[in-house]
Amino acid sequence: MTWLILGPEIYFLAVAVIFLILSMTRPDRKRNFSTALFLAGLGVVVTLAAIRLEGSLVHGAYRVNLFSQVFKALLSIGFFLVVSLCSTLNGIKETRHSEFYLLLATCTLGMMLLVSSLELLTVYVALELASYSLYVLVLLRSGGQQMEAGIKYFLSGIATSALMLFGMACLFGATQTTYISELTLKLPGLLNTPMAFIGLLLTLSGFFFKLALFPFHVWAPGVYQGAANQVTAFVATATKVTAMAMLVRLVSMGDGNTSLAHVLVALAILSMTYGNLVALIQKDFKRLLAYSAIAHAGYVLIAILSMNPTGYAAAVFYAMAYLAMSFTCFLVVVKVASDGRDLAIAQLAGLHRRSPLLAMALLVGVFSLGGIPPTIGFTGKFLIFNAAMQNGYFLLVLIAMINVVVSLYYYVQVVRAAFLLEPEEELPAIHLSAPAIILTAVMVVVIVVGGLFPRYLFQLAQAAVQALQ
Amino acid sequence: MELAGFPYLSAILLSCVVGLLVILFVPRERETLVKWVSLAFSGIALALSIYVYCSYDKSQGGLQFVEKLLWVEPLGIHYFNGADGFNLPLILLTGIVHFTGVLTMWELRGRVKEFFAFAFVLVLGVFGFFMSMDLFFLFIWFDVSLFPMYPLIAIWGTTRKEYGALKLFLHVLAGSALVLPGIIYLAVASGLQTFDIPALMQPGVLAPGQQRFAFILFYLGFGILAGVWPFHTWSPVGHVAAPTSVSMIHAGVLMKVGAFGILRVAIFLCPIGWEYWSPVMAVLATIGILYGVFVGLTQTDLKYVVAFSSVSHMGIVGLGLSTVTAEGLNGAVFQMFAHGIMTALLFSSLGYIYDKTHTKLMPDLGGMSKVMPVASGYFIVAALAGMGVPGFASFWAEVTVFISALKVYPALGVLAICALVLSALYMLRVVQRTFYGQRNENYAHLPDVSFGLGLPRMILVAVMVLFGLFPGLMLDLIQTAVVPFMGGLSK
Numbered sequence: 006m007t008w009l010i011l012g013p014e015i016y017f018l019a020v021a022v023i024f025l026i027l028s029m030t031r032p033d034r035k036r037n038f039s040t041a042l043f044l045a046g047l048g049v050v051v052t053l054a055a056i057r058l059e060g061s062l063v064h065g066a067y068r069v070n071l072f073s074q075v076f077k078a079l080l081s082i083g084f085f086l087v088v089s090l091c092s093t094l095n096g097i098k099e100t101r102h103s104e105f106y107l108l109l110a111t112c113t114l115g116m117m118l119l120v121s122s123l124e125l126l127t128v129y130v131a132l133e134l135a136s137y138s139l140y141v142l143v144l145l146r147s148g149g150q151q152m153e154a155g156i157k158y159f160l161s162g163i164a165t166s167a168l169m170l171f172g173m174a175c176l177f178g179a180t181q182t183t184y185i186s187e188l189t190l191k192l193p194g195l196l197n198t199p200m201a202f203i204g205l206l207l208t209l210s211g212f213f214f215k216l217a218l219f220p221f222h223v224w225a226p227g228v229y230q231g232a233a234n235q236v237t238a239f240v241a242t243a244t245k246v247t248a249m250a251m252l253v254r255l256v257s258m259g260d261g262n263t264s265l266a267h268v269l270v271a272l273a274i275l276s277m278t279y280g281n282l283v284a285l286i287q288k289d290f291k292r293l294l295a296y297s298a299i300a301h302a303g304y305v306l307i308a309i310l311s312m313n314p315t316g317y318a319a320a321v322f323y324a325m326a327y328l329a330m331s332f333t334c335f336l337v338v339v340k341v342a343s344d345g346r347d348l349a350i351a352q353l354a355g356l357h358r359r360s361p362l363l364a365m366a367l368l369v370g371v372f373s374l375g376g377i378p379p380t381i382g383f384t385g386k387f388l389i390f391n392a393a394m395q396n397g398y399f400l401l402v403l404i405a406m407i408n409v410v411v412s413l414y415y416y417v418q419v420v421r422a423a424f425l426l427e428p429e430e431e432l433p434a435i436h437l438s439a440p441a442i443i444l445t446a447v448m449v450v451v452i453v454v455g456g457l458f459p460r461y462l463f464q465l466a467q468a469a470v471q472a473l474q
Numbered sequence: 475m476e477l478a479g480f481p482y483l484s485a486i487l488l489s490c491v492v493g494l495l496v497i498l499f500v501p502r503e504r505e506t507l508v509k510w511v512s513l514a515f516s517g518i519a520l521a522l523s524i525y526v527y528c529s530y531d532k533s534q535g536g537l538q539f540v541e542k543l544l545w546v547e548p549l550g551i552h553y554f555n556g557a558d559g560f561n562l563p564l565i566l567l568t569g570i571v572h573f574t575g576v577l578t579m580w581e582l583r584g585r586v587k588e589f590f591a592f593a594f595v596l597v598l599g600v601f602g603f604f605m606s607m608d609l610f611f612l613f614i615w616f617d618v619s620l621f622p623m624y625p626l627i628a629i630w631g632t633t634r635k636e637y638g639a640l641k642l643f644l645h646v647l648a649g650s651a652l653v654l655p656g657i658i659y660l661a662v663a664s665g666l667q668t669f670d671i672p673a674l675m676q677p678g679v680l681a682p683g684q685q686r687f688a689f690i691l692f693y694l695g696f697g698i699l700a701g702v703w704p705f706h707t708w709s710p711v712g713h714v715a716a717p718t719s720v721s722m723i724h725a726g727v728l729m730k731v732g733a734f735g736i737l738r739v740a741i742f743l744c745p746i747g748w749e750y751w752s753p754v755m756a757v758l759a760t761i762g763i764l765y766g767v768f769v770g771l772t773q774t775d776l777k778y779v780v781a782f783s784s785v786s787h788m789g790i791v792g793l794g795l796s797t798v799t800a801e802g803l804n805g806a807v808f809q810m811f812a813h814g815i816m817t818a819l820l821f822s823s824l825g826y827i828y829d830k831t832h833t834k835l836m837p838d839l840g841g842m843s844k845v846m847p848v849a850s851g852y853f854i855v856a857a858l859a860g861m862g863v864p865g866f867a868s869f870w871a872e873v874t875v876f877i878s879a880l881k882v883y884p885a886l887g888v889l890a891i892c893a894l895v896l897s898a899l900y901m902l903r904v905v906q907r908t909f910y911g912q913r914n915e916n917y918a919h920l921p922d923v924s925f926g927l928g929l930p931r932m933i934l935v936a937v938m939v940l941f942g943l944f945p946g947l948m949l950d951l952i953q954t955a956v957v958p959f960m961g962g963l964s965k
Contacts, residue, residue: 321844378613379614402655403655410647460545460547463548464548
């Protein structure tokens with residue numbers, strides 16, 4: 006019965022199979038959507054039910070514990086949220102809708118396998134399963150620039166994969182093992198050798214790529230803009246969460262190594278500064294969110310490079326926070342650009358009259374990304390800075406705070422468009438269905454309440470990190 | 475969890491939250507209902523703050539009305555509110571200014587619901603900031619009170635509103651970017667991993683070097699909001715752009731948030747840094763006093779004049795804080811209160827004139843006292859208070875500050891007193907040009923202020939005179955906090 010601990014994975018495999026079968030039948034938009042929504046909702050229940058499971062398979066290469074289960078729950082919540090946006094899946098041709106759900110499910114499955122993997126080759130295989138699904142998902146959009154974005158994403162993605170494989174080879178060469186549990190014991194002593202050090206860095210780079218950390222960010226703006234809005238929402242939430250989880254897991258192998266920390270400090274500063282400065286001049290909302298994601302990759306890295314339990318817990322907390330606030334922004338994108346087009350910031354004009362609720366959700370989501378209390382984004386940043394300060398990174402925190410202020414400029418431009426600007430021609434009010442209203446309100450409440458009552462989420466994050474050791 | 479009786483302080487916060495929620499559920503067409511709801515809940519908050527102010531036991535002193543609740547255990551965060559002689563005057567001030575602000579905006583048209591909703595968020599943050607004794611919550615309330623300023627000014631403001639709003643927003647948030655690392659630094663450097671202010675205040679918790687370092691962060695961070703020269707540039711632009719009641723809250727209360735932050739965080743937690751940096755504070759404050767007066771002398775826009783007088787008066791608060799004496803602190807806190815009421819009255823009476831004439835340029839006005847004698851009267855009274863005429867609260871505050879400044883920094887004190895004389899000149903110049911002299915016939919038909927609209931101004935005048943005639947009502951209260959604090963320092 007040990008296979009029962011694979012409950013969530015088996016479930017999502019089944020979801021993928023169901024959509025594989027559906028893709029062979031006549032396309033039916035409504036049926037696909039309601040099936041997907043039902044299965045995704047059930048998926049959340051399954052992962053939440055499995056959250057207390059523990060165990061390991063295949064000689065410790067695959068481990069189920071609170072850390073992995075928390076992230077699986079986050080992933081299935083992300084999957085559910087993205088699917089719930091698909092009632093207006095207008096960016097993708099109707100004949101391809103079941104393939105879209107199929108790939109979304111396999112991608113989620115890949116990432117679930119990833120957060121449980123404790124062996125480098127398993128990590129690689131799981132990552133590729135998720136990545137290849139994403140490459141195709143980006144290309145699914147009809148008309149426009151998705152080709153360029155997709156090819157760019159694919160080429161830079163496989164290049165990074167090659168780098169990562171090379172890094173894993175180096176790690177194996179230095180330590181004669183691919184098991185993370187053994188690497189954790191051997192690496193700290195070996196990290197002053199170039200081979201192990203470069204090996205670890207290159208292995209990390211695979212996830213830097215997913216997180217769109219500078220200088221692995223080149224794909225992000227194009228993909229964010231070029232992919233269908235729902236796909237971008239998935240890229241911006243679920244994959245980021247996974248990347249954060251894996252970085253916590255891999256960096257904790259090299260615990261306490263100062264030169265590793267220095268490299269990460271440099272990357273964090275570059276990523277924050279670059280992301281925020283370039284975001285200042287963006288006109289397209291999704292592109293702006295891409296640069297904001299590059300900046301956020303830097304913030305998260307601060308938590309991870311603190312290399313103490315508080316820091317890892319802060320990163321896990323930030324993953325939860327980021328899922329909520331990033332999704333809220335994309336919720337607004339999808340609802341405002343309901344015909345599946347790209348959304349320029351100027352097109353948000355008059356949103357406060359067209360839909361006060363969406364405008365409020367945008368305000369809360371954007372200010373949460375900007376780190377203004379009382380939102381979950383602020384509390385996440387607070388935890389990150391607290392962890393960094395415990396290791397004496399005062400200057401780093403100050404630089405990060407300056408970055409936060411710079412970023413507020415462009416976040417305010419978004420709010421300004423929604424609340425102050427009037428559209429050139431009168432646009433009709435946006436009518437939200439009752440479930441959409443509930444979803445939006447729930448997201449707003451989650452962001453605010455999560456910011457004011459971080460206690461239980463933070464304790465969960467701490468417990469998850471304890472399971473890591 | 476610690477609770478001393480009924481949680482009055484949380485009830486004040488709750489009245490703002492409930493007011494906000496009720497407003498959100500009122501249909502947006504029913505503008506009058508929104509105003510009545512705002513008035514009711516701001517009235518409740520005012521009543522509660524008066525009750526707390528009056529029932530504080532002066533003979534016992536210390537922190538009273540304490541509400542302490544463990545919030546996030548591993549990080550040492552508490553929900554911790556308390557009232558003492560320092561924050562009670564400011565809580566009362568916030569209650570008065572918000573209540574009169576709602577009355578002042580009674581004639582607002584357009585997006586009424588959103589306006590009052592944002593105003594409640596703003597005031598919620600200010601109340602929370604004043605009463606919080608935990609650094610984490612202090613910072614949350616600090617930012618909560620700042621971000622509504624942007625929409626409030628950018629949507630309902632006037633002159634160069636978007637520029638003013640953005641400038642203000644980015645300046646004050648840059649200040650908070652210094653405060654947050656400072657707060658975390660203190661919590662970590664103390665080795666206690668707690669954000670509890672009384673715990674961090676214990677002597678010996680923070681090394682002198684740490685205090686000197688952290689003090690700069692807090693002084694600059696909060697100083698931007700307090701309008702300390704040379705970080706004041708956002709404030710005149712922001713004041714001028716803001717709609718009347720927002721100017722009132724902003725100049726009357728929000729700048730005090732900055733000054734109170736310097737007091738509660740910088741001075742309380744880093745007293746050694748305070749003594750070390752106090753000469754610098756004194757110089758900056760004196761420059762601010764002089765600068766505000768001189769620039770104010772050349773302005774023709776009435777709101778700019780008032781805004782620069784705020785810079786000058788906040789300089790007096792800064793000067794009081796920089797003396798490191800009991801009288802100085804006493805005067806500074808009293809000046810925060812007195813200036814808050816006075817500026818609120820200035821902006822409030824100006825707001826009425828602007829609403830009717832649609833201009834706030836001195837050359838366009840003139841002879842207003844013949845057109846609207848009562849409305850002009852309010853402004854003139856406030857201007858007199860601004861000059862420090864005896865009989866008003868600000869007189870006592872300024873006298874206390876100047877006496878202690880003369881003892882500690884004789885040269886700077888003399889300069890500041892000279893500036894006070896000049897400030898009389900510039901206030902009189904405004905009064906003479908605007909309210910006396912040739913009447914502008916274009917405005918001759920305008921009605922004078924009605925009783926209902928005059929009500930907020932009457933309340934403000936009454937408060938100013940009350941504390942002007944009986945300064946002991948407030949000074950005795952502030953004394954209960956200042957004496958033990960300064961006594962603790964000298965040990």
